[in-house]
Each structure stands twice: as structure tokens, then as C-alpha cells.
Amino acid sequence: MENIILWTIQILLLPALSPLCVGIIRKIKARFQNRQGASVFQPYNDLWKLFHKDEVISADASWIFRFAPFAIFGATMAVSAGIPIFASFLSNNFTSDILVVIYILAIGTFFLALAGLDVGGAFGGFGASREMTVSSLAEGGLLFSLLVLSIVSGTTNLFSISGTIDSLPLASLLPVGLAFLGFFIAMLAETARFPFDNPSTHLELTMIHEAMIIEYSGKRLALIEWASANKLLIFITLGSSLFFPMGIAHSIGLIAIAAAILIFLLKVLVFCIVIAIIESGIAKLRLFRLPDLLLFSFILSIIAIGLII
């Protein structure tokens, strides 16, 4: 019984919180620009409105375009059951492998890029091309940084990693730190944040994610926006629960779990603040400078692996 409740919380927490996360980042960015900014709940309003609008679908679009939002959203939901959020004891040996999580997210990328190509507009095409360029190079840093953790903790199961990494020897602090840096860069790339992509851009020069979804409207746009918010929170959760698993609940208990959820929210908030500070502080990089950064993340993770094996 308890397990069912916990699993429900686990699965619903992510999509419920993810728009808030986007809202917080926007709010902090607005404050940095000396603006008051929209309320942190604005993304919920946006989604709710979009769900109630009609749709205009291009006559050139095929079923891929119609189907893609479900696949993209579904992929993020499928992942949300496989990553540790507040409890490490919820063991899931079935879908909670590093590679499974990365490749299920790749399904979303795959369909997003196809949907961008599908309508035959100029935007979608180059958006898809850029997205595939960035994501194909980001995968290395992502996988290897998580691999560092799994070699340290002796398992590639994410729940088990979050359960064991608390008691790390001091010697593995440096490789885990390096891996986190590598992970963070890959995370910014995968979630389309600065310096890889500008989430609030209207200019085709700086578009990646925005260019692919430019043809969507109404409920499908809402699903995609929600999915990309989910993806952001998934990566933040991975970062916070795997690299900083302090406070995560190791056993069933009302206080432990409530505390774990609170601490989780706090960690997410810290991540959001850090991302917002970075976005306010640096400019977007030129597209051809991105591979350097992505390879840097890859190499950092390889060095981290070299330090522990």
C-alpha cells in the first residue's frame, strides 16, 4: 500500500513541479534584468491556456507531426519513474539503468527532430539539424559522468547509486566533482539552456529548440512545452539526487519522506538559481564553439573515470 502511494507521488511529482521550475528560473532572470517578471506560476497559465486553444496544423505535416508530442511527453514520463527523486529505497531494476534513461530521452529528441523536419519549413529543418548536432555530442559527457558514479558505487541502477553515494570515501570526491562539472555542461546542452540555446529567443540565428516547435499550436504545443519542462526537471533531479544525495530517504517513514521531499525541493531551487545566474551572466555561444564545450565535458568525465579505475 505504502509503495503504491510512494510510487504515485514519485511519478506525479515531476510533471507537477516542472512548470514551476521553469517559472522560477524566469523570475530570477527577470530580477537580474531589474524587472519584476511574471509570476512563478505563469508557465502553468501558459500550458492551461494552450490546452484550451484550437490548433492549426500544416497541410504538409504527416502523422509523425501529430504523433511526436505524445512520444516526447511519454518519453519524459517513462523516465520519471526511473530516477530517484526523494527515496532511494524505491528499487526499480527494470527501467532505472543509466543507459535506459539516456536512450529513452533520446526517443524524445528523435521525434522532436523529426517533427521539426516534417512540416518542411525552413525553421524546423535547421532546428533539427542543430539539435541533433548538439545532442549527439552531448551524449558522451552525459553517459560518462554518470558512469563515474556507477563505478564508484558499483551499480548502474540510479536508485542504488543515490542510496550508496552518501557514504563515499573522501578520495572519490575529486572525480565525482569533475564528473558533476561534466554532467552540468551536458545538462545545459540537453535541456536547451544557455550557452547552448536561448530558451526565450525569437531570432532564428539563436534558435535550436524553439525552431523545431515553431509549427506547433494548441494542445500539442502545450504537451511539448510541458515535456521540455519535464526534461529540465529530470536533469536537475539527476544532478541533485545522484551527485548530492544528502537527505534522500533511505527507508519508509513519514518524517523521513516528508523531509526528503522538502530537501529535494530545496535542492531544485538551488539548481534553478544557479542556472538562472549562469544564464544572466554569460552570452550564448556561437554554434561552432559548442563542440569545444561539449568535448570539454566529455574529457572531464573521462579524466574522472581515469582517477577512479
Place this chain on the structure above:
Amino acid sequence: MFRLFYKIFTTPKTVINADDLNCDQAEVSAVGAKIQEKVKKLFRGSLAIRMVDAGSTNAAEQELVALSNAFYDAERFGIHFVASPKHADMLLVTGPVTRNMKNALIKAYEATPDPKIVVALGDDAIDGGIFKGSYAIYDGVKNVIPVDYEISGDPPSPKTILCHLLKILGAIDAKQTKV
């Protein structure tokens, strides 16, 4: 980067501060608060605007850009500008509609999903303004696509735009409640 943040936090006075000096800002906030209320009611708290420049002099654009600066900050009222008409609730058309832009404007109108409103912004968008009668233009947006509301001024100031938006939203509200 840290120097930048340091500067942001240490010198707030370089930007007009809302609370201590300007009565204007208070007015803007007051209008904005009402707008926010209407937006919440009519557009579920989120009004997405797509700007269409149908051959304008860019004067109106300047004012619209000012809407999202730190002073007016329309975003806090739930209004934001989007990149594609497919994402938009409101088409904000500026310019007297030149012949070259006619088809583009119609396409933008068709690409906007329902429910949508079209607002002509500025005198030239309403009836051609100072360009009225020129062979190169269609004398206003209403001759090309159905216009729901108009905002006069050449160009209207950001505050005027906000006030008008409020009126427009009020009018829609009245219409909806009647129906």
C-alpha cells in the same frame, strides 16, 4: 561575470526605481494589475502576442519593445511576445499594409489558432495614417484581414498601449458575458 552581478546589485539607482520616485510607474502598475485580472479571466492568465510588421515605420515597434523593458515590464501582467503566429492569441499589426506584405499578413492571420484577436496598432495601421492614399499601401489592416480592435496614436506610447489593451480586454469581457 561576478563583476557584472556585483554591479547589478550595488547600483540599483541607475535604473528608474519603481517604488520611490515615479508616479508614472504606479499608474502603469495600476493599469497592469487590471490587465492581469482580465488576462487571467479571458486567456487563463496568459496572453501571447505576435507582432506583425506590415510595412510600418518602426516607430510603433520601438514602443512595443519598450513594453518588455524593465520599466513597463508587460511580462509581469501575463503578456508575452512569441515567435510564431501559431503560438499566439493576439496579432498586433503595425504599419499601413504595403502591397508586399499583404499575402504575408493574410498567411499570419490564417496561421493563428482560434480564439484569436487582431489589433491594429498605430494610426497608419488603422487607416493608412500619413501614408493614406498612397498607391503602395492598402490603407490599413482592416482592408486585408478582419480587425477586432484598434489602438490609435502615431505611435502610441507604451502606456497608451497598455491602457488600450485593458479597454480591449474589457470589451471582450463584456461581449463574452453578454453571450
Place this chain on the structure above:
Amino acid sequence: MLEAILTQTTFFAILALFALGAIAALIFRKDDRLANLAGSSFAILGSLLGIAYSIAAINSEVVIFYEIKSSFPLLSFNFNIDKLSAFFIFIISLISLFCSIYGTGYIKHFYGKYSLGSLGFFYNFFIAGMLLVVSSANILFFLIAWEIMSLASYFLVTYERDKQENIKAGSLYFIMTHIGTAFIILALLLLYKFTGSFDFLAIKESIGSVPVFAKDMIFILALIGFGTKAGIIPMHIWLPAAHPAAPSHVSALMSGVMIKTGIYMMIRIFFDIFTDVPLWWGAVILIVGSASALLGVLYAMAENDLKKLLAYSSIENIGIILLGLGSALSFAALEMKSFVALALIASLFHILNHSVFKSLLFLGAGSVISKTHTRNIEEYGGLIKYMPHTALFFLAGSMAISALPPFNGFFSEWLTFQALFEGMKSMDSAYQWIFVFSAGALVLTSGLALATFVKAFGVSFLARPRSDAVKYAKESSFSLRLGMAALAALCLIFGLSSGFLTEIFNKIVRSINSFGDYDPALVVSQNHLISVNGGFSSISAPTIFAALILAGIAAFAIIRFISKEQKVKIGATWDCGTNLGPRMEITSTGFSRTLIMIFKGILKPSKQAGIEYRDANMRYFPKSRTYVLEISDVYKKYFYKPIHNFVLKISERVKKIQSGNVNAYVLYIFMALILLLFFAV
């Protein structure tokens, strides 16, 4: 029931069916329809029987051995079908079954143009040759089978002989495959020299008598020889030329199955015959595999010819297979038997998967090409509306080859990753790094493969037609779709049943000579949960599938629940007010240009820009602009050209002794005799 099939008669019946098909096709060569019917139907029957036979052989515990003595000394027609051979027979029969079904409809467009008789003849011989290769147990017999396979495929490559490029591709293939065969013969003769037997079984018995140096020589020669067939870089140059030239169902067989015979012989020699292998062998294979995977996918990404793209991607997948094989060989050197099994299973699983999805993709490409009459991706676009079923099957193949769960490619790649992770953890320092870099190559490869197949599917099938060629395309006929549909279904089924398949692979690997008993590193529990090395990693295909389906349904339910009243309007693509022509869509070159520029150090692209002005004096209005982006063939330039020049130079020198003077020749004979006398004494 299956035991009943497992007789000598059945096996020869399979071969006989293919032989019958070959002969019948020749007999009916005057009538295209009959020749097609004869050639294809016997191939289908033979493949069906082959599938049944191989399943029985994999399940049975006995190793099957048939022997036919021939009148020549040393040559005897020995068949030795253990589980490994049976597994390859299974793959060959499975793929040729669907390729033949596909072929019945596909080759109709050759009616009246080329002889269907010769196509059926060589096609059947090609399949029979492959079956013989994987079941033969005698060196000489093996070489004969290898030649049958190579020659039959050569004639299939040059089948459309009116096209000059096909003849050229065929010649290149002919030369390269025989260079490979030369290395193979040397390797096998060395084996014979030290063991004194042509029989694989006898060689296995007396393998201890081969000295270390000879072993290393055999390893290198065999790697080059069989690697040429498998298409490892830099021996790959024939592959992207020859595979596109053949008719598509033959390309599917060549890419899906034939190149795996090279891998089969590597497994046979390195794992089954050799024992006590040195550690550096595995390292060499890992390096070769990483290079092939990474370079293969880079060239595939840059390619605009659909079939060439698939051919390069075959090189990439051979690289992935070699990564599994190389780690298995490294573990074998260290006697870590449970990990050998893990890595070898990964390798075998990927062999099976690649043969399924690559042949599916080639069949899909063939279906498109037969309707549009061009292989250039740039001229496609919007095909999904003209050929919806083909598009769906191609999409399934693309997802499988990009290793997206729940399709089969993901699970073999997952196992390969696990093998590499285990190597990282358990090897000594220098070899550890080789494993780290191999894993790095693999993860980059899989990322780039995703980009490649987004391009291959997206640019060809989506958006609007870029040329008129597409507008006349229609959906292919039923037999073509049947062949593709079955393979697409297999992609999903093999993915979902990965737990079950892993257990079968466990059985196959156990039967290979050099392992005795070991603790399995790979355990499949009741609910299809595959777990590696006592819970280091675990995965369950049906659960992943269910999770994805459930999540998709959830998304659908949200839409249904919240926005039930919202209408969908069909409009135009938002084009910013201009008219969208075919030139405004992204092209294949445009799609991959960013990645090409990023990897320009490896790909060496050459750019040419040319502008033509309306008025040469007033350069404001360009009439046309051309921009050419080309990938130069580095291997031809830096590897084959120098060798070619060197051989030419030597030949020039050698030519000088051919003076045409009889006296000189008498002198040569005399000198040769004296030399021989010296050696004899």
C-alpha cells in the same frame, strides 16, 4: 518434433533446394515470370527449411557432423554444424526468407531489361554459398564455399551491367575481396603447416603445436582477410561501392548477412580453435572496432546517397560487433570466462539485430528507389505521403538502428556497453584505457547514428517533395511490403524478447570450445529481467515497453481530458510570409553540414563556391550561386594510391628483365635451376 528435422537429409535438402532454384531459374530464363517464380520460390522454401533446421540444431545438444569423401587428397566435404554454425544458418535463412519474399515483387522491374534467369541463378548460389561457408569444416572446402559466395555476389553486384558505375564497383569488389582471400589463404595455410591437417576439428585438437609467433601471424592475417569481407576500416572501400550497386534485396543480404561471415570466421578461429590467446589481440580488435564504428558513422552522416549511407552504417555496426568481440577476446586472454560470455553474447546479439534492421532498411531503400529511380536523398522529401507503409517500416528500422528502446538495437548495444564497463573495471591500466576509449567511441557513435538516421528518415520521407521524382511515387506492391513488415515486426519482437534470446545466446556461447564451466555474468530471471554481474546493471525489455506505452497513453488521456472541445484546423506551414519552395526546406547536405564542419579534421571536406553574375562589370545581381561540399576519399588518397603507385613502380622495374631476348631467358632458366639445386641440397 524438431529432432526429426535434424537429419543429414534435411541439411542436404536445404542445399538442394537452393541448387534447384538456381538451375530452374536458368532453365526458365526465356520467360521472365517463370524464372522469377522458380528462383524465388525455391529460395523461400530453402530458407524456411533452413530456419526450422537451425532452430532444431540450436536446441539440440548434439554437434552434427557430416562427411563426404572426395576423390582429391586433402579435400573432403566436411560439414560441422555446432550451435555457432546453426546460429549463423538461422540468420542467413531468416534474412534470405524475407529478402526472397521481397524479391518476388521487387525484381519485376527488371523484366525485359536484364535476364531474370541469371539473377535467380546467382541469387540462389549466393545464399547456398553463405550456408556452406558457415557449415564447412575443412579448409579447402571452406575456401571453395568462400569463393562461391564471393563470385556469386560479384555477379549480383554487376547485375545491372548497363550502368558503368556498377561495373566499376564490381571490379573494385572483385579485387578487394580477392586481396582479402589471399590473406585468408595465407592464414589458413599457416594453420595447416603447424597442425598438419585441413580439418578444423583436427586443427583444434593439435592447436597446441602452433608456435606463438605463427599464432600472432595467423591472427593478423585472418583479421585483415576476414576484416576485408566484414568491411573494417581501412579495408572497407569496396563496401560503399558494391552494396549500393547490387539490386536492393541483394544489398540487404550482403549488408545484413554476407559481411557477418567474416565475423563468423573470426569467432571460429579466435575463440573456437585458438586457446591461450594473448591480451593484445583483444586490444587490437577493440581499436579496429572503435575506428570502424566512429569513422563508419561519420561517413554515413555525410553521405547523400541513401544506399551508400546504409552501407557506411554497416561498417559502423561491424565496428560495434567488433567492440563486443574484442572485449570478449581480452577477457578470454585473462581467463575471465563469465565476462567472455557476456561480451560474446553482446556481439552475437548485435550480429542478429544488425542483420534484421539493416536488411529492413535496405529493403525500404529499394522500395523507394524502385519508385523514384534515384538514390540521391536530396531529390526525395515527403515520401511518407506517397508510400506510407514503406515509411513506417523504414522508421522502425531507423529507430532500431539508432538503438532506441524498445527496439532490438538498444539491447545489444546495452550489452556491449556492459562488456566495455566490465573491462574498464577489471583490466590493468593500459588496457583499461583502451576500454575507456572504446566506450567513448561507442557512445559518440550511437549519438551520431541517431543524427544520421534522423537525416536518413527525416530528409527522405518527411516535409515536401524536393523533385518531381517523388510525385509519381506509389506504394510498393504487396510482396515488398510483406517482406519489410515482417522484418519490422522482428525488430520489435527481438527487442521485447531480449531476455529469452539472451538465454539462447548463453547456450550457444557455452558450446564454444574454449570455455568449460563458468559462473554466468548474465542472468535472466523469471520476468525477463536481464541482470549483469550480480546486479551491477539490470534491464527488462517488456517493462520498458510497457512504461513507454503507458506514458504515451497518459499523454493521450491528458489531451482527451483537458482539451476535448478544441478543433484542429488544417492550414499552411508558417513561412514568415514568403512562399515555401522546395529550396527552402533543409537538404541532406544542409542537415549534416554542421557536423561535417565539426569533424572536418577527419572528414576533410572540400568546399567550392561559385557565383555567376548577370553583368560581369556590375557585380550586384548574381545570376546563380553554386556551393559544393564534398567529402574526399581519404583512404584512396593516402592509403590505396601510394600502394598502387608503389606496385606500379616495382612492376616497371621488374619489366626490365623481360628483354624479349631468347638468350636472356635461357640464362634465367639456368639460374633458376642452379638456385633450386642449392636449395635441394
